[in-house]
Amino acid sequence: MKRLCRILLSGLxxxxxxxxxxxxxxxxxxVSGRDKGSISAVQEGGVTYVDVQKTARKFGAGVELFxxxxxxxxxxxxxxxxxxxxxxxxxxxxxxxxxxxPVRIEGSKxxxxxxxxxxxxxxxxxxxxxxxxxxxxYVERRFNLEFLDTQKGAQDTLLxxxxxxxxxxxxxxxxxxxxxxxxxxxxxxxxxHLRVKTDYISSMDVRQxxxxxxxLKVLLNRGVHDWSFGExxxxxxxxxxxxxxxxxxxxxxxxxxxxxxxxESAAPAVAQPAETPRSxxxxxxxxxxxxxxxxxxxxxxxxxxxxxxxxxxxxxAPVVKAEPNPLAISQAHKKMRIMVDPGHGGKDPGAVRSRxxxxxxxxxxxxxxxxxxxKGGFEVQMTREKDTFIALSERSKKANKFKAxxxxxxxxxxxxxxxxxxxxxxxxxxxxxxxxxxxxAALENEAMQYEEVHYNFVDALLxxxxxxxxxxxxxxLAGYVRNAVYKQPGIGIAVNRNNSVRQANFYVLKGVNxxxxxxxxxxxxxxxxxxxxxxxxxxxxxxxxxxxxIREYAKKEGWID
Numbered sequence: 001m002k003r004l005c006r007i008l009l010s011g012l013x014x015x016x017x018x019x020x021x022x023x024x025x026x027x028x029x030x031v032s033g034r035d036k037g038s039i040s041a042v043q044e045g046g047v048t049y050v051d052v053q054k055t056a057r058k059f060g061a062g063v064e065l066f067x068x069x070x071x072x073x074x075x076x077x078x079x080x081x082x083x084x085x086x087x088x089x090x091x092x093x094x095x096x097x098x099x100x101x102p103v104r105i106e107g108s109k110x111x112x113x114x115x116x117x118x119x120x121x122x123x124x125x126x127x128x129x130x131x132x133x134x135x136x137x138y139v140e141r142r143f144n145l146e147f148l149d150t151q152k153g154a155q156d157t158l159l160x161x162x163x164x165x166x167x168x169x170x171x172x173x174x175x176x177x178x179x180x181x182x183x184x185x186x187x188x189x190x191x192x193h194l195r196v197k198t199d200y201i202s203s204m205d206v207r208q209x210x211x212x213x214x215x216l217k218v219l220l221n222r223g224v225h226d227w228s229f230g231e232x233x234x235x236x237x238x239x240x241x242x243x244x245x246x247x248x249x250x251x252x253x254x255x256x257x258x259x260x261x262x263x264e265s266a267a268p269a270v271a272q273p274a275e276t277p278r279s280x281x282x283x284x285x286x287x288x289x290x291x292x293x294x295x296x297x298x299x300x301x302x303x304x305x306x307x308x309x310x311x312x313x314x315x316x317a318p319v320v321k322a323e324p325n326p327l328a329i330s331q332a333h334k335k336m337r338i339m340v341d342p343g344h345g346g347k348d349p350g351a352v353r354s355r356x357x358x359x360x361x362x363x364x365x366x367x368x369x370x371x372x373x374x375k376g377g378f379e380v381q382m383t384r385e386k387d388t389f390i391a392l393s394e395r396s397k398k399a400n401k402f403k404a405x406x407x408x409x410x411x412x413x414x415x416x417x418x419x420x421x422x423x424x425x426x427x428x429x430x431x432x433x434x435x436x437x438x439x440x441a442a443l444e445n446e447a448m449q450y451e452e453v454h455y456n457f458v459d460a461l462l463x464x465x466x467x468x469x470x471x472x473x474x475x476x477l478a479g480y481v482r483n484a485v486y487k488q489p490g491i492g493i494a495v496n497r498n499n500s501v502r503q504a505n506f507y508v509l510k511g512v513n514x515x516x517x518x519x520x521x522x523x524x525x526x527x528x529x530x531x532x533x534x535x536x537x538x539x540x541x542x543x544x545x546x547x548x549x550i551r552e553y554a555k556k557e558g559w560i561d
Contacts, residue, residue, distance in 0.1 A: 027114070028136040029058055032190050042111060047101040048135070049111035052083060059117065059126045059139075065110060072110050079125030083112055092121055145214060146189035147206055148235070150196055151250055156241030157200040159218065160253050163236055171229050177202075181216040181229050181238065188214040199223040200240040336559040337379040338550065339404040342366035343411035343518075346389025351414035351524045358412040358524055359387065361533055365521065366410045368543035376551060377560065396512045405559075406477065406550065407516035412533065414525045421526035422494035425482050426502050426518040427474035473515035475501070480556075481517060481549030488545030492532045493522040519546060 027041040027050050039054040052072050056063040062075040070085040082091040088102040101113045114132045116122070123130050129140045144164040151158040168184045188208040195203045202219040209215055218238060220227065226244040230237065233254050239247040342363040344350035350358030366382060373380045381402050383395045390398075399407045413424065478501045486495040521542050522529035532538045554560050 025135070027055075027132075029139065030136050031139045032141070040109070042106060045101065048114050048132075049101075049104060049106075050114055050117070052103075052110040052112045052116075055112075055117060055137075058137075059122075059128070059130075061122075061126060070105060070110075074122075076122070076125035077127075079121055081116070081119075081122070083110065083116070085110060090116065092119065140189060141187065143187045143189035145183060145186040145236075147192055147194075148253065150194070150198075150201075151253070152196075152198050155243070156239050156245065156247070157196060157198040158247050158249070159196075159201070159204055159216075159238040160249065161236040161238075167236075169229070169236075173227075177220045179218045179220065179227055179229075179238075181218075183214040183216070185212045186214050187212070200242070204238075335377060335379045336405045336554050337381075337402055338373055338406045338408065339381055339383065339399040339402055340366050340370045340373070341383040341395050341399075341407065341409040343409055345384050345387055348389055351412060353414070353524045353530060356524060356530060356534060358414070361412050361521070361524075361539060362410045363387065364536070365539050365543045365546075368540050369408070369410065369546055372543060372547040373550065376547065378550075378554070399516075400513050404512070404514050406553075407512045407514055408481075408546070408550065409516070409518040410546075411518060411520050413520040413523045415523060416525075418525060418527070421523050421529050422496055422500065423482070423485055423491075423522055424500045424502055424520040425478045425485075426520065427471065427478045428503070428516060428518075470513075470515050474517055476556075477515050477550070477553045478517045480553040481519065481546055484547075484549030484552060485542065485545035488541055488548065490541045491538055491545060493529055493538075493542075 025041045025043055025048075026038040027048065028038045029036040036058075039051050039058060041048055041050045043049075052074070053063050053065060056074050060076070061079075062073075064073045064075075066072070072083045074081045074083070079093060081093075083103045084090070085103045085105045088099045090097050090099060090103070097119075099113050100115055103110065103112050105111070114137070117137070118130055118132060123142075127142055129142055131138045145167060146162050148160045148162050151160060163186070167186050169181055171179065171181050173179050188206065191207045193203070193205045197203075198221070200221055200223055202221050204216065204218050206214065206216040216238070218227075218240070220240055223242060224240045225242055227238070227240045228244075228247070229239075230247075232247045233249045235249060235253055237247040237249065239245075342359070342365075344359040344362060346359075348359065350362065352358065363384070363386075367385070370380045370382055381398070381404070383398050384390050395409075396407075413420070482495065482497070482501050485491065486497060521539075522533050524530050524533070533542075551560070
């Protein structure tokens with residue numbers, strides 16, 4: 001009876017782990033033939049899923065995870081993608097694509113089908129050829145010339161190369177036993193030294209040189225009476241033999257006979273070489289990935305397709321909403337429109353010290369600023385006029401709906417360092433000016449914890465990608481505001497003219513279709529700054545300084561006389 005129970009229990013466990021529970025595995029990285037570690041993976045339904053964050057970093061791509069919205073942003077040069085769990089629709093450079101299986105969450109990890117990392121757009125962005133076979137990623141630099149193999153015969157020895165585009169070359173015999181072939185404008189798959197050891201060739205050495213050149217050196221043996229280099233059957237062939245003759249390639253090197261037409265989705269999708277090569281996985285960054293030895297396979301060939309299917313009808317991405325086109329810095333309307341954003345509010349108090357709450361000071365100064373702007377002839381709206389909570393994503397949407405020409409967010413700073421003090425003004429960039437700027441951004445971004453709905457990262461991202469043109473304008477606006485606050489009498493808060501204009505990644509500034517700045521009036525955590533900002537007159541003078549900076553910017557840009 002006990003034995004029967006054990007058999008039944010064993011059978012149940014096998015069913016459980018073979019069905020409902022997927023197999024935990026790992027995927028190796030073979031870079032230019034060398035093992036460069038592995039990342040965690042799972043198999044389910046014939047699809048291999050890999051850890052998005054770790055895999056992207058292996059390729060040298062940037063990655064940001066957003067737990068609340070279950071989204072990830074993968075970015076590289078000229079490329080970005082948004083993955084959302086549990087959807088199979090993804091966004092690649094603002095275009096919807098479909099993966100063969102949905103993105104999924106496994107504990108604290110986001111897992112995506114390997115097909116994502118085989119996308120031609122991704123390969124071009126990381127400047128590598130990427131394939132997946134036998135449970136491993138194979139990575140090669142984006143070469144256009146590779147050594148295939150030797151062909152050894154009784155009368156000659158052939159060195160066979162494959163060029164992915166027409167290449168120019170020159171040959172020279174430097175001494176009795178050495179021949180050199182210099183290729184122009186090529187990227188060699190990898191450097192290689194090979195001992196051939198035939199009657200005709202002792203060894204060969206081919207290496208990538210500078211300025212797009214590669215050099216092949218062949219050491220000849222005494223039996224050679226003729227050598228040549230040229231094209232044969234679509235390949236580049238170095239021949240060394242006992243007598244002069246044309247190279248004859250074995251069937252393995254010749255192009256395959258035309259096959260019956262295959263479905264488009266089964267055709268290899270080989271991305272073209274990037275115009276501007278980038279070293280993401282090469283020896284320059286040994287901590288990421290480096291040089292290899294495995295023949296490239298440009299597409300995966302598992303039982304179930306792992307590439308993005310082009311046979312399926314295109315589906316609209318459910319997470320992306322139509323947004324207005326970014327506004328240029330021009331007078332689309334007669335008066336400059338300014339959105340004033342009092343930071344925090346409602347259930348989000350911002351920084352708090354003693355009986356003082358940041359949200360109250362922010363609202364007070366923002367109201368006075370809005371009053372001055374209206375009096376000065378500007379069109380003005382506020383994201384909030386009362387002690388109410390407004391989600392960060394909604395603030396930028398309000399600005400875009402208003403067609404704002406400027407966005408000014410008013411905040412009060414805080415730090416664990418009690419000596420930190422002074423006025424600062426920020427404009428948005430992906431990278432912070434310094435550690436302190438990054439900490440300020442992190443503090444202000446904590447407002448997201450109060451949002452009751454998922455932050456629609458895709459909406460904000462698509463907007464922010466289109467507004468690089470606003471970074472310079474935002475920087476100029478920040479400079480004018482800093483200078484005006486510095487000159488404004490009666491504030492009494494330090495303004496360092498050397499480092500008070502800073503860059504940081506504030507969510508509230510993302511998605512705004514106009515120049516946008518975030519003002520930190522001073523530190524509520526500083527006894528001195530807190531004493532000044534707790535005075536209503538000082539706050540009015542702060543608003544006046546900010547107003548003067550905005551007015552000076554508007555004047556320089558031709559909005560007002």
